[in-house]
Structures are given as structure tokens and as C-alpha cells.
Amino acid sequence: MVSELKKVIIGKPLKSHELGEQKLIKTKALAILSSDALSSVAYGPEQILIVLATIGAAAYWYSIPIAIGVLVLLTALILSYRQIIFAYPKGGGAYVVSKNNLGINAGLIAGGSLLVDYILTVAVSVSAGTDAITSAFPALHSYNVAIAIFFVLFITVLNLRGVTESASILAYPVYLFVLAIFILIGVGIYKIVIGGVSPDLHTPIGTPVAGISLFILLRAFASGSSALTGVEAISNAIPNFKDPAPNNAAKTLLLMGVLLALLFSGIIYLAYYYGISPSEKVTVVSQIAESIFGRNFMYFFIQGTTALILILAANTGYSAFPLLAVNLAKDKFIPRMFTVRGDRLGYSNGIIILAAFSIILIIVFKGQTEHLIPLYAVGVFLPFTLSQTGMMVKWIREKPEGWMLKLITNTIGAFISFIVTIVFFLTKFPQVWPILIFLPIIIILFHQIRKHYESVGEQLRINPNEPVVPIEGNIIIVPVAGITQVVENSLNYAKSLSADHIIAVYVSFEREDEKRFEEKWKQWQPDIRLVTLHSYYRSIISPLTKFIDTVEHKASEANYQVTVVIPQFIPKKGWHHILHNQSGLLIHSYLLYRRKVIITTVPYRFKK
């Protein structure tokens, strides 16, 4: 029944060789891999203005040069990741690039912070989208957490159904959002061009502003750079693309960069020209839309698609997290289960873990995850810096054709990313410090896990110089609870194994009982030795274990193997389990984990 339900929810299982059909064409890839990056134009420009607003409205013109800085960084990142895609056509991403060029620990810092970051992406973007919806319908406000969890589960199911299926569903909202913002920018600029907007709304570029400082400008720049989170997603996800994967991925990346640059600079420009001030209650995009359209259909279309894309931005996390997890798991830094493909060929364990952790975050922060944004941005720029530094090292080492230009590209990217990271630490330390705690913990854990896997591998390897101790004979112990068919069954099985000794063990709670049982036994099974143990504390396990220990000790001296044969009732109906004391299961799990004996379970099925 559970498996039927599973089929309905995530679809029927796919065969392994159907994997090719689950790969992405460019337009779908753009939709599911860039929703995070594109959605950030909904809040990135606002972040810049919020910082500038601390100086005053006169400082808003600085958003234009800052935006140019962000665009330079974006260009550097796009070009750099394009180079990564061709250099690591099997899926690069910060983890692989840093590991290969800067060493294992740099890789783990990048991988660990991205792993946490994708969880933050899901929590933060779903919370933001939910906020946008419940702002429109205030009656729903008290259900924020429930609604956010619902969206996480919805996206989780989509992703469990498989990559192409989720792409088909998610493509519409993403393209609608892009369309909506383009219309907004187009109409806004048209109105400026025809002179419909008063130039008094903004201070001209270059106006001197009292109180401005490099610190403020850097802070505004760093805040604006949070719009660039998500650009690394494509380079992680190359294996999901249709062949030729690297070319398709590179083209998609370029397209995303162009879209992001256009949308971002359009919004910044309109906000500047229309003299928008950031407000706590209304977003900058909403203010621009209202100035241009008033509160008509277009306004709601823009607001609606914005809310939608914020929720779907979570999907980028779903595309990138499982693939990063596979890379880490293949290198044995996280549990092996992350490399297993689920029924629909997605890496379902990664998807489920991601969903679980982000739901926990949403619950713990009661849906108010905004103050996680700086943490999340640092978690992106740290790997950005590492991966581009890695590429610098690669170019210097390998010196391929035209390497100087490549090196310069990556050096600029690395430098700006590094500055952004430092600025975050300097200006937002109270929100950013947790990364200094959890990153070391995660990295230690990674190493511990790898150490365990390697030691296991070592122990499992067959060593021809170290011959296995031969088994000279078998002793079978059968715990018996009475003279019943179940016991007869188990004894017959034990006899059929031609063991050297068979010992039946009876644990009695009352002295009188013992003699009676021994006499009955002698009549019933005269050939099989019966040992009776008295239990003072009404426990079967402790006297039985003591006895098994004694036997095992003697047996091991002679290289004999001890097997405990445990009869196990299998009731006909599930609820019947509660009517039996389950001593069999109890003994089984106790002995399995604590004693050096082999345990055989003889099932006895009730017919009614």
C-alpha cells in the first residue's frame, strides 16, 4: 500500500537506462537552474538602496556606479564559470575546482559552505515567497510556516518525480517573471523617453553627498552582490544537460548572465530615475510597478510572478544540492547513500535531506528567515573566491593557449569575490559569525566520515597473506520456551544442519517449573541435551547471554562456530504483534550487536 501511494505521488519507477530521457534541453535548464539567480533581482537592487538610505535620498545616485560594479562582478563570474564548465565538463562547481587546484581542505570549505547554503536557499526563498503571498492576503499570515512547509513539500515532490518533469512545470513561472520585468522596464523607459517622468524625482549623478564613505559604498556593493547568488548552479549541474552537455551548459550560463544583467540594471535604473525610496512595507519592485502602471492588472501580474519566482528559487537548491552531495559522497566525505538514484533517477536521498533540513530551518525561525540572507551570501562568496582562485592556480600551472586572458578574468573575479566576502564579515558580523562555527565542524565531520570509510575498506579487503581461520565445527543453541510446534520446527532445522552439538536452553522463572519441564523434555526429545537456566530477575536475555558467552568462549578455543537458532512467530495480522512478547526479535537484536555468534531466525507462520 505504501508503495502504491509512492507511485501515485512520485510516479512509477524508471529503469536505469532511461536516464538519458531525463536530461535537460537548454530552455528548461535555464528555467530550473536560474530561478535562484533571476529571482534575486527582486531584492538585490533594494539591498543597495537600503544601505544608501542610511545617508539620505541624495545618495541614491550612487546605486548606478555600484550597480556597474555588480555587473563587472557578474561578468567576471559568468566568464569564469564558463571557463570552469569547459575545464570540468563532468560537473565542476566550487567543490571540484577548489579540491583539484587548491587541495582537499579548500575543496571541503567550498563544498561544505555550499551544502549548507543550498539548505539556506530553500528556506530563505520559500519564506520570502510565502511572505509575498501572505502580504497580499493578510488573513493567511498566521499560517506562514504551514504554507512555507507546503511549498517545500510541493517542490520536493516535483524533484522526486524527476528533473525533466519539474522543469516542465517550473518553466512557465520563470519565463513569466522575466516577461513581466521586461515589460516593466520597457514601459518605464518608454515613459522616461517621452518625458512622462519628472527629472526632479532624483538627484543627478555626481551630486556631492555629505557623510558618504568608502565603507558605506562597499557595504552597499556587498549587499547588491547578494543578487548574484545562484550563478554557480549551472556549473554544478552539467551532468543534467543533454549532450553536448558542456556546450549547452555554457550557452545557458551566458543566456542567464545576459538576462540577469538586463533585469538587474533595468530595475536599478528605474528605481534611481523614479526616485524610489526603500520602505519597510512595500518592496522597491512594487513601488516601481505602482509608479509606472498604477494598481492595475500589470501591477498584480508583476507582484504575482515575483512571489512565484521567489518560491521557485528554492528549486535551484534542489538541482544543485544532490549533485554536490554525489561529488562529496563519491569522495567518501558524506554517507554513500547520497550516490544512489531513486525510482525516478533523481538522487532522492539528497532531495529528501535538503527538504528535511530546510523545513527544520523554517520551523526553527518560524518562517522569518530574512536575517539568514547575509549568512547565505557569505556562504556563496566564499566558494566563489575559492573556485576562482583555484582556476587562477590551474591557468598558471597548465598555461594553455590564451591563458593570460583567462588568468586575468579569474583574478578579477577572485579579487572582487574576496572583497565582497571580507565586506560581509566586516559589516554584518553579527549575522555572519555562525559560518565560523559550523564550517570547521562540517569539515571535521567530512574527514571523520572519510576516515571511517577508508578503515572499513581496509578491513574488508581480502588479504591473501592472512588466511581466514577455518571453522572446525558447529555448535547450535536453540532457546526453547516450551514443547510446541515452533520448537519442534527449530530443532528439526538444527538437526538437518549436521552440527556437532545441539543444545536446547530453557529459561525458567520458577524453581518448581524446572524439574517438570526437564522430565517432559526427556520423553519428547531424548537425543537433544537440555540446559535449564534459572532467572532471578524475570529476564530471559541476561541468563541466556551468560550461557551463550560460556559456550562461545569454549567453542572459539577449538575454532568452533556458535549459531543461535531463534524461532520467530509471524502472526497473520499486524495487530497480533502486540499480543506476543517479541522475545525472538529482542534476543536477535541483542545478540547481533553484542555477541560473536551467528543468529538464525526460523520463522513460524500462524495460519490464522
Added chain:
Amino acid sequence: MVSELKKVIIGKPLKSHELGEQKLIKTKALAILSSDALSSVAYGPEQILIVLATIGAAAYWYSIPIAIGVLVLLTALILSYRQIIFAYPKGGGAYVVSKNNLGINAGLIAGGSLLVDYILTVAVSVSAGTDAITSAFPALHSYNVAIAIFFVLFITVLNLRGVTESASILAYPVYLFVLAIFILIGVGIYKIVIGGVSPDLHTPIGTPVAGISLFILLRAFASGSSALTGVEAISNAIPNFKDPAPNNAAKTLLLMGVLLALLFSGIIYLAYYYGISPSEKVTVVSQIAESIFGRNFMYFFIQGTTALILILAANTGYSAFPLLAVNLAKDKFIPRMFTVRGDRLGYSNGIIILAAFSIILIIVFKGQTEHLIPLYAVGVFLPFTLSQTGMMVKWIREKPEGWMLKLITNTIGAFISFIVTIVFFLTKFPQVWPILIFLPIIIILFHQIRKHYESVGEQLRINPNEPVVPIEGNIIIVPVAGITQVVENSLNYAKSLSADHIIAVYVSFEREDEKRFEEKWKQWQPDIRLVTLHSYYRSIISPLTKFIDTVEHKASEANYQVTVVIPQFIPKKGWHHILHNQSGLLIHSYLLYRRKVIITTVPYRFKK
């Protein structure tokens, strides 16, 4: 570690023969078995006045004749239960008496309703006591549920520690309460005698009252009878008494009856003479105490001991429920686990189940369990009626010496109990109807459980005319995941069992992998046949199960037994479990419940 913690909380395990030392002397037995009955004087008189108040203050004098009726019923119950104690010296109670004299279903009605009733006792009395405490400290009011649950857990731990230990702790509050009420009654009567109380406070007995009806009087009587709940506890608990158990139990019962009669009539008389009117905010006992003492130390002493005894009344449930459960479990109507004594020789499963259900009730009703009182009273008077009718049948059947007097005693008891039950149904149907739903359900369940146990017993019995099918040979299947020490280990074990066939099974996910593995295998284990199965859906279990089915089918035709040998990693540290896919455990539980094969687990312990 868990077992250490358990030792700290409930004490070190006792040996079975230390049971005698856990038995009760009379004074302690009185304390732990009569707290329920004695505590009811805190609310019983009030219940009578509440009903009379619907007519008017002039009707309060009726409380005196009604109280006499209650005392007659009490006398009848005490005498009747005294007879039961001697007739059923191994612990009678309504279940045993009804079952033996009226048949199995009457017994189950009595037993089932008492079982539910003890759960209600715990929930209702702990909630009432908590209310009394939080009325005194209103700041605690919002923690009612948490406080009530804390008390339930506290009493549970006391009972798990064992009967004598809980008696020692519980005796003080019970005797303090009795002392407090005696002082109250003594001083109250002294004031009346010295003329310190105006006789105008009450209407004289016999004053005609308009609007009084037999229905009202019966209702008041039934409400007052709720003070008698708990008198059956002693007859259930005879096995807990020191020898000679029946004599000690009978003396304790008599003492409890006398105390209950004195306290009950004292409170009723004072309430009448001092002209107390029931009020929603202040209890009748509190009003009496305030009239007599004012708000001085004695007042708070009385209130405090009352709150305490209301909580401890729950303990009667803890004494009676597990013993009743043992009786039902011995007759196979409820799961056998209720007959097992815990570490401290109490029937710990009964204690834990009682605690769990009453906590659920407290949570579901948010600590407001007052309206469960009528349900609870019906649940007591139904078994009262049945057990006394049972005793009537017994006397008529057996006709021992002086049987007429005994018959008359029980007939009066049965008759009044029956009237009380009917009056509850007539006057409080909206609160009482659930018993008509859950009693039939419980009784059907009882029969189902018994049917299951009997059918199991039937199936387990050795039938000499039906010889067991002999095992002609053994086939051993070893699922292998690679060429490792674990596999070598399992194969060696399989070989040592001198089976007729050993088949290694390898499940591959990729076609290329198969050939390579087969070749390696031929070099490594040329003697053992390897079967390679291809899994299209990346599942090990489904191809393996299909293969096992085929083998099992052929094997069973030749009376061969199939054994599946499953290697199982045992990691050194608990957290390592998550790093392994646990396929072994998965296969084990899947095959155990679904297939007719024997499963052998070969543990492989990692050394680091």
C-alpha cells in the same frame, strides 16, 4: 547508560523471591488503597448540595436523609466486599466475581468498565488536585496540563519503584488529610454544642419544600454516591497484602468504611448546620473550614491536604489497574505482557499503560476532566451491581451457613447500586452515553484477543498424529556485494554447514559490471556457484526476492529447506550506522515477514 538511568529512577532490580518483602501491612495498605475513596468526601457532599440547590436553599435539609441513604449503600458495599474478600481470597473484584457467577460476558463488562474507570480515576483525580493547587496560585494556571502530567509521572515512578515504597511516601498525606477533616468536624461540632453557631443558618429537617420530586432526590442520591467510588479497590488488591492476606484486607476494608462514613456524615452535617450553599468558585469543604476557622493556618492545612489527597487518589488506580489487568491477561483477554513483573516486582506494563492513557486523557481534555466524573461513576456502579448480583447467585447456588443474611446484604447492595446506575443514565445521559459505545468495543476486542491466543495455542500444540515434514536437504543462498572479507566469512560459514547446495547471488546495476565480477569470482571461489541478477530499478530486494522464490519453490517440492545467509556489518560506533546502507537489515526484515525461508545473520564486526 539507559539501564543506569533506569536504576536511578526506579531502583535496582529485585529478585523474584523478594516478592514477600514487597507486601503491605494494614496501615500502609489503608493509605494507598483508600486514598480514592477517602478523597471523595472532598467532593461527594458538594455533589448532593449542587442538585438540591436547583430547588432552593430550603431543600438543603434533604441532604441529611440522602446522606443516610448513601451510608446505607456504603454499609451494604463494605459488607458485600468483605464477603467477597473471604470468598475470593486470591483477589476478587468485580471481574472475577461476575465472571465466576454470572458468566464470562458479565465478567468482561465489569472488567472492561473498571479498566477504563481506573484510567479515568487517574486523569480526573490528578486534574482535580492540580486545579486545587493552581486555584491557590493563579500564576500557575496556564501550566495546568504540564503540572498534571508531572504528577502522573511522579506517581508512576513511585509505583514502578514498588508497592511498599510508594506506600511509605503516600501514607503521610492520606493520614494528614484524615486528621485535618477530623479536626474540622470536631471543632465544628464543638462550636455547635457550645451554641456558637446560629440555628437560623439552616431550615429544620422536615420543612416542606415546593418543587421537590422523587427524580431530584434520586439524582442527588446518585450524585452523592459518587463519593463511594474506590471502595472496591481493596478486594482487587488482596494479593498485595501481607499474610494472612484476606483477614488483613477485610480489616483494612472495615477501617476504611468506618473512616469514610465518619468523614462523609461529618461534612454533610456541618454543611447543613452551617447553611453552606455550593458555589462555583469555592468548594463546600473550603466554605465550612472558613466558617469554622476563618482564613488561618488550619484553613490552609485543610485545603492543602485536600489538594494532596485528590492527586494521590490516582494511586488507587495504580494499585488496582495492574492487578485487574493480570486477571484479564491470565484469562487471555488482554495481551500476555500484563502478567510480567518488572524490575521492582510491580506489574510495570500495567502501570505504564495506565499512565500513558491517563496522560492522553489529560492532554485531550486540556486538564478539564470534571465532566468525565459521571462517566466514571457509572463505570464504578455498573461493576458494583454486577459483582453483587454475582454474589447473590453464589449464595443461592452454594447455600453456605448463614447464607440468607449474606444474600440479603448483597441483594440490598445490588439493588441500590442498580438504582444508582439507572439514575445516572436517566439524569446524566449526555455525559454517560460514551460507555455504551466503548464497552461493546472493548468486549469485542477482549474476545478477539482470546480467540487469537487460543488459535495460536492450538497451532503450537504438538500433534502426534500429524508428523512434521522431514527436512531432506539444505540449500544456502548467500547474497554477495563484492569480493570482501565479509563475503568470505559468510561463505566459510555456509560451507561448514555441509549444505547440499550453496549459491552466491550478486545483484548488478550495470551490465558491464556483471562480466567483470563473474570472472573475478571464478578465480576467487571456483567451487561456489555464482548467480548474477540484473536490477533495472536499482533495487537489491526485488530481484533477490524473485530469485529466492524460484529456488524456494523448487526446493519445497523435494522437502529441501532454503536458508539465506546475510552478512551484517556491525560498526564500532553508533553513528557509523548512518554511513552504511543497512541492506542486510532491510533484506532480513523483508524476507522474514514475506517468505518461507530461514534467515541466518552472520555479523561482521569492524575493529575500528
